[in-house]
Amino acid sequence: MTGRWALAPVEGGGADVVPLGPDDLPSGPVRREPDLAEAVRSRPGVTRWVWRSTAEVYPRLLAAGVRVERCHDVEDAETLLLGHEGRSGEPRNAAAALGRLRGGPVPPDPPTRNADPSAQDPLFEAADPVDVPLADLLAVYAEQRRRLAATAHPDRMALLLAAESAGTLVAAEMNRTGLPWRADVHREVLRGLLGERYPGAGEPRRLAELADEVSAAFGRRVRPDLPADVVKAFAQAGVRVRSTRRWELSKLDHPAVPPLLEYKRLYRIWVAHGWSWLQDWVREGRFRPEFLPAGTVTGRWVTHGGGALQIPKVIRRAVIADPGWRLVVADADQMEPRVLAAISRDPAFMKVAGRESDLYQAVSERAFAGDRDRAKIAVLGAIYGQTSGDGLKNLAALRRRFPLAVAHVDEAARAGEEGRLVRTWLGRTCPPVGGQEEAEEAGIPLAEDDDELGPGRSTATTRARGRFARNFVVQGSAADWTFLLLAALRRRLRGLAAELVFFQHDEVIVHCPAGEAEQVTAAIRESSAEAARLTFGDTPVRFPFTTAVVECYADAK
DNA sequence: TAAATTGGCGCC
DNA sequence: AAAGGGCGCCAATTTA
Secondary structure (H helix, E strand, O other), X not given: OOEEEEEEEOHHHOEXXXXXXXXXXXXXXXXXXXXXXXXXXXXXXXXXXXXXXXXXXXXXXXXXXXXXXXXXXXXXXXXXXXXXXXXXOOXXXXXXXXXXXXXXXXXXXXXXXXXXXXXXXXXXXXXXXXXXXXXXXXXXXXXXXXXXXXXXXXXHHHHHHHHHHHHHHHHHXXXXXXXXXXXXXHHHHHHHHHOOOOOOOOOOHHHHHHHHHHHHHHOOOOOOOOHHHHHHHHHHOOOOOOOOOHHHHOOOOOOOHHHHHHHHHHHHHHHHHOHHHHHHHEEOOEEOXXXXXXXXXXXXXXXXXXXXXXXXXXXXXXXXXXXXXXXXXXXXXXXXXXXXXXXXOOHHHHHHHOOOOOHHHHHHHXXXXXXXXXXXXXXXXXHHOOOOXXXXXXXXXXXXXXXXXXXXXXXXXXXXXXXXXXXXXXXXXXXXXXXXXXXXXXXXXXXXXXXXXXXXXXXXXXXXXXXXXXXXXXXXXXXXXXXXXXXXXXXXXXOOOOEEEEEOOOEEEEEEEHHHHXXXXXXXXXXXXXXXXXXXXXXXOOOOEEEEEEOEHHHHO
């Protein structure tokens, strides 16, 4: 009952299961079990379940109260392996992987569905056309193990696959648990910001007032939610403005600007996190977005539904722990620069990142005469690829003191511009620019005709590809690390009532009884150290977290 | 008329 | 001071 087992659901609610030996082949007979959840529950000693897709299997287990320690998500692994092999455009579903292995048909991936809160009914979902029976799944898995051994750093790639699979478990568990959400508090916040709500059509009162103020300032009726109308109104008032972006408007000296900016801020809350959002996404005291691991090229997760990764600060007032419980909100401090230190192995930068105190302050003392703001601009500029303004001057100062760190991202940018593969620390791979469709699907900026630039000069799109790759190695390696962190934290929370309820790039929220808050805080600290050791090996770089134990999310910062 | 694109802004 | 990287979502507008 120990070791790895593979599992494939079958018609009628059952499953086929089989134990796997050290050679990745079955070490016993396939058993047909009548009940999927029972098949897993009755084998508590299994250390890793191999299955096609966590999203397919695990929600059913969780619904039956069954959790697993570890898994290998074959389709998730397929995505990462294809990427590593420079074949990211090929379908990643299990049936396609089988087709490539056997020379059979290679079905395309099913379209990614959009979550629609009014029409979610998983009971009536059609059978998945890309599903494969257990015997075929085993063949695909064994082949994946061979391909894994052939990667540039098999030990790192194995970690990446394990970490991503752990992420799929965490995501499924969070999807089920949901984020504690007080609808009554949310409504209070809305009333305070937006005023009375007019049932039926029309803006809430505060927005209507601000629209009137804008119109009064222009001397004619202007709809502030229509950029074209606003640009025209400014033109008629003798002010030329290229767009209605906030940073551009805020430079202007015109009486319409203050109410306009306030309107935009509140309008955004109204349409994105207002009463209809509450209606759509909050049920029984929980906000349940759908976390999708590996939703992006860089590895960052995305969510479907409710804009869960963009909850405005003011709305976080509604995230309140259950009575007697607390939220442990943990935020990694300057995660991406610390990751850059770890992957570049720049001695001076590692020294700076080896302290838990403010990294930007430490950088500023070495390169910017103590000016923290400039240090931060320079570091972020290096990571994001700043191309103009003071950023370049600051970047030069950064390069003098931390040459290897800057060279690391410069090299990634060059590789991206030249269409070479770019990898994160653990081996997640940024697709090269191949076919047009492929690149567009992956969101990679494409080269285009640009006759005005002579030979030897990059086009704007080439430079955009460079920035993409530059950021990829840092953001992606940071994602690598956070999944190891999540896996470690999940393991450490086992046995507690505490539950992971939220994850956002460099921030986690754990919901726990007040009495467990101290243990949870310690678990986060220990998980950070463990994840750093596993991911980057022997590195002096530290990854401190700011943790807050609060009843309300809004009080965490 | 439905699908795709655009402008804008929230979060990291 | 200037407008770099990654997303999702909404309404309006354009395209097919």
